[in-house]
Amino acid sequence: MTALPEWLTIGEVTARSGVPHTSLRFYEDRSLIVSYRSPGNQRRYRRSVLRRLAFIRAAQRVGLSLEQVSDALATLPADHAPTRRDWTRLSRSWRHELDARIDALIRLRDDLDGCIGCGCLSLQRCALYNPADKQAVNGPGAPKLRPTTEGGT
Numbered sequence: 001m002t003a004l005p006e007w008l009t010i011g012e013v014t015a016r017s018g019v020p021h022t023s024l025r026f027y028e029d030r031s032l033i034v035s036y037r038s039p040g041n042q043r044r045y046r047r048s049v050l051r052r053l054a055f056i057r058a059a060q061r062v063g064l065s066l067e068q069v070s071d072a073l074a075t076l077p078a079d080h081a082p083t084r085r086d087w088t089r090l091s092r093s094w095r096h097e098l099d100a101r102i103d104a105l106i107r108l109r110d111d112l113d114g115c116i117g118c119g120c121l122s123l124q125r126c127a128l129y130n131p132a133d134k135q136a137v138n139g140p141g142a143p144k145l146r147p148t149t150e151g152g153t
Contacts, residue, residue, distance in 0.1 A: 007044045010035075017053045024053075030066065032056055032073055048081035055082040063101060064094060 014021050024045075027033045033052055035043040052073070059069045072090045076082060082090075 004047060006047055007036075008047060008049070010043045010045070013045050013049060013053070017050055019053050019057070027053075027056065030070060032066070032070055051081035055087065058087075059094075062094070062098060068094070 008016070010021050010024060013019070013024060019027075024033065024035075024043075028035055033045070033049050033056075035045050035049075038044050055073070056066075056069055059072070060066070072093075073082075075090070076086060080086075
């Protein structure tokens with residue numbers, strides 16, 4: 001059995017990970033991943049970048065921002081492939097936020113059921129379409145963008 005190469009080109013990383021090369025450069029600019037330069041000044045990535053990319057994509061799929069992912073990855077060495085233990089430790093810190101998002105989605109679903117039930121779809125009263133609207137007293141439209149009568153407009 002032949003050993004797998006330790007270093008991958010940007011094309012190989014794209015093919016293996018499904019992450020476009022533009023995203024690889026974007027992630028690299030934000031220090032989420034690291035590349036090294038060949039003598040011909042071409043990007044080369046350690047094979048471990050594939051696991052790091054899988055980690056980034058999984059975190060994004062659960063709704064985490066790149067800033068949150070970056071903060072998490074900053075706790076690991078730059079060339080370190082996140083392990084199951086790393087994912088468990090980091091995902092625990094996100095649990096509270098994810099639970100809050102789930103609760104918000106459940107409330108949204110329940111509000112939507114109520115809205116369909118009442119059928120009002122009123123922009124003045126509907127808690128779903130117009131929650132806590134303080135500008136409603138100023139009439140329809142965008143009252144702050146309307147020209148004022150002061151100054152001749």
